[in-house]
Amino acid sequence: MRFMHMADVHLGACPDGRADWSETRKKEIWDTFRDSIADARKEQVDLLLIAGDLFHRQPLPQEVKEVSYLFSTIPQTRVVLMAGNHDYLRPDSAYLSASWSRNVACLFSRECECVRFPEIGTEVYGLSYYRQEIPEPLYDSLHPVDSDCFQVLLAHGGDALHIPFQKEKLARSGFDYVALGHIHKPQELAENRVVYAGALSPIDCGDTGPHGYVLGTWERGKVTVEFVPRAKREYAGLVLKVGEEDTTYSLRDRLERLIEQKGWQHIYRVVLQGKRDPEIHFDTEKLTEYGMVLEVEDQTVPAFHLEELKRRYAGQLVGRYIESFEGHERSKIEELALQYGLEALLGQDGRKK
Numbered sequence: 529m530r531f532m533h534m535a536d537v538h539l540g541a542c543p544d545g546r547a548d549w550s551e552t553r554k555k556e557i558w559d560t561f562r563d564s565i566a567d568a569r570k571e572q573v574d575l576l577l578i579a580g581d582l583f584h585r586q587p588l589p590q591e592v593k594e595v596s597y598l599f600s601t602i603p604q605t606r607v608v609l610m611a612g613n614h615d616y617l618r619p620d621s622a623y624l625s626a627s628w629s630r631n632v633a634c635l636f637s638r639e640c641e642c643v644r645f646p647e648i649g650t651e652v653y654g655l656s657y658y659r660q661e662i663p664e665p666l667y668d669s670l671h672p673v674d675s676d677c678f679q680v681l682l683a684h685g686g687d688a689l690h691i692p693f694q695k696e697k698l699a700r701s702g703f704d705y706v707a708l709g710h711i712h713k714p715q716e717l718a719e720n721r722v723v724y725a726g727a728l729s730p731i732d733c734g735d736t737g738p739h740g741y742v743l744g745t746w747e748r749g750k751v752t753v754e755f756v757p758r759a760k761r762e763y764a765g766l767v768l769k770v771g772e773e774d775t776t777y778s779l780r781d782r783l784e785r786l787i788e789q790k791g792w793q794h795i796y797r798v799v800l801q802g803k804r805d806p807e808i809h810f811d812t813e814k815l816t817e818y819g820m821v822l823e824v825e826d827q828t829v830p831a832f833h834l835e836e837l838k839r840r841y842a843g844q845l846v847g848r849y850i851e852s853f854e855g856h857e858r859s860k861i862e863e864l865a866l867q868y869g870l871e872a873l874l875g876q877d878g879r880k881k
Contacts, residue, residue: 529574529575529648529649529650529678529745529746529747530571530572530573530574530575530743530744530745531573531574531575531576531577531680531705531743531744531745531746532564532567532568532571532573532575532576532577532741532742532743532744533577533579533705533707533723533725533741533742533743533744533753534564534576534577534578534579534725534728534741534742535578535579535580535581535612535684535707535708535709535710535724535725535726535727535728536579536580536581536612536709536710536712536725536726536727536728536731537557537561537578537581537582537583537727537728537729538557538581538583538584538614538727538728538729538731539557539558539561539582539583539584539587539591539595540554540557540583540584540585540587540591541554541557541584541731542554543557543730543731543732544732544733544795544822547820547822549795549820553761556729556760556761557728557729559760560728560729560758560759560760561598561728562598563758564728564740564741564758565598565599565601565602566601567741567756567758568602568605569601569602569605571743572604573602573605573743574604574605574606574648574650575605575606575607575608575645575648575650575652575680576599576602576605576606576607576608577608577609577652577680577682577707578607578608578609578610578682578709579610579612579682579683579684579707579708579709579710579725580610580611580612580613580614580615580656580657580684580709580710581612581613581614581615581684581709581710582595582609582611582612582615583614583615584614584615584731585614585615586615586618586621586622587615587621587622587623588622589622589625589626591622592622592623592626593626596626596627596628596629596632597629599628599629599631599632600629600630600631602631603629603630603631604631605631606631606633606645606648606650607629607631607632607633608632608633608634608635608643608652608654608682609632609633609634609635609682610634610635610636610654610655610656610657610682610684611623611636611656611657612656612657612684612709612710613657613660613661613662613684613685613690613710614660616656616657616658616659616660617636617656617657617658618658623636624636633652634656635652635653635654635655635656635682636656637655637656638655638656638658639655640653640654640655640666640670641653641654641655642672642673644677648678649676649677649678650677650678650679650680650746651672651675651677651678651679651680652680652681652682653670653672653679653680653681653682653703654681654682654683657684661689661690662685662689662690662691663688663689663690663692664691665691665692665693665694666691667681667683667685667691667693667697667698667701668693668694668697668698670701670703671701671702671703672701672702672703678704678705678746678751679702679703679704679705680703680704680705680706680707681698681701681703681705681706681707682707683698683706683707683708683709684708684709684710685708685710686708686710686711686724687710687711690710695717695718695722698717698718698722699717699718699721699722703721704721704746704749704751705720705721705722705723705744705746705751705753706718706721706722706723707723707725707742708722708723708724708725709724709725710724711724711726712726712727712730712731712734712735712739713726713735713737714726714738714739714740714742714755716753720744720751720752720753721751723742723753725740725741725742725755726739726740726755727739728740728741728758728759729758729759729760729761730759730761730762730763730795732763733763733795733797733822733823734763735763736762736763736764736765737762738755738757738759738762739757739758739759739762740755740756740757740758740759741755741756741758742754742755742756743755743756760793761793761794761795761820762794762795763794763795763796763797763822764790764794764795764796764797765796765797765798765799766783766786766787766790766796766797766798766799767798767799767801768782768783768786768798768799768800768801769801769802770800770801770802770803770804770810770828771802771803771804772803772804772805772831773805774804774805774808774810775808775810776810776811776814776815777814779800779810779815780814780815780817780818783798783815783818783819783821784818784819787818787819787821792819792820793820794820795820795821795822796819796820796821796822797821797822797823797825798815798821798823798824798825799824799825799827800812800824800825800826800827800828801827801828802828803828803829803830803831804828804829804830804831805830805831806830806831806832806874810826810828812824812825812826829867830867830870830871832867832870834850837850837870838850838851845873846870846873846874849866849869849870849873850866850870853865853866
């Protein structure tokens with residue numbers, strides 16, 4: 529029996545705020561979900577598990593109808609879904625009034641319930657969120673009934689405010705597989721058994737690395753899983769090492785070459801590090817003009833040449849300030865004090881006020 533496990537699809541999310549590509553990313557999240565459903569059809573998946581936060585917020589009736597249509601395109605696949613903390617079940621939720629495709633089973637109870645599929649020898653347990661925060665450890669005490677079926681717990685949470693749990697208890701709970709959602713990084717808490725699928729697509733700059741879904745097989749009582757990357761882009765960090773010879777345009781040229789090497793389709797957060805010419809101020813806005821650069825953080829420090837400054841400002845405040853740090857090995861705190869003090873005395877661009 530083959531199954532697909534996805535979570536945290538966040539349909540309706542519009543990532544990256546006011547970035548030029550934000551609306552494109554909103555569409556891509558839908559496209560990635562549609563493509564994943566097509567994968568389920570191609571892979572002849574028997575069971576599709578969606579572990580919460582299918583939507584980024586309360587879904588609109590039209591959006592639920594679109595999702596139900598996509599599920600209807602895989603009629604041989606049993607689909608089981610739950611509501612997470614983002615798309616929790618309000619009394620007026622479009623989830624509750626939807627006409628779902630016949631192959632869809634919704635675990636929409638506040639208490640743990642079980643849906644059974646005898647034709648594929650499978651039982652899926654789970655519950656849904658009826659409020660945004662549930663600090664109670666609802667999963668720690670759950671156990672399946674005795675059965676020869678493939679027994680799955682569909683769960684969403686794992687932090688203090690969203691159904692906290694102990695991974696050791698989940699691993700010993702008796703479920704053959706625990707399909708987890710809420711944490712956006714794909715990871716196995718217990719090999720082949722307790723698994724976060726991660727977000728199907730990255731939603732914010734903290735969602736670095738590949739994203740996709742889990743494809744699994746249950747055969748002769750044994751579960752094996754593999755992670756399948758599916759997202760169209762990744763968030764990635766880039767560090768540009770800066771020297772005294774660098775200017776804004778030299779950094780831009782280097783950044784363009786680096787993005788070409790790493791992949792123009794990804795979204796980058798760039799950090800500048802190193803010692804710059806004290807008279808140079810980098811225009812970080814210009815560094816965002818190529819590719820999908822979300823942010824540039826300048827962590828550089830001026831490359832002060834102390835002996836030259838001491839000679840230039842001998843007998844003046846700057847010279848005396850430098851001399852006050854001499855005669856002993858400076859600690860890291862003193863190095864920072866010297867740097868910040870010179871920046872203040874000379875001005876942010878390294879020239880005397």
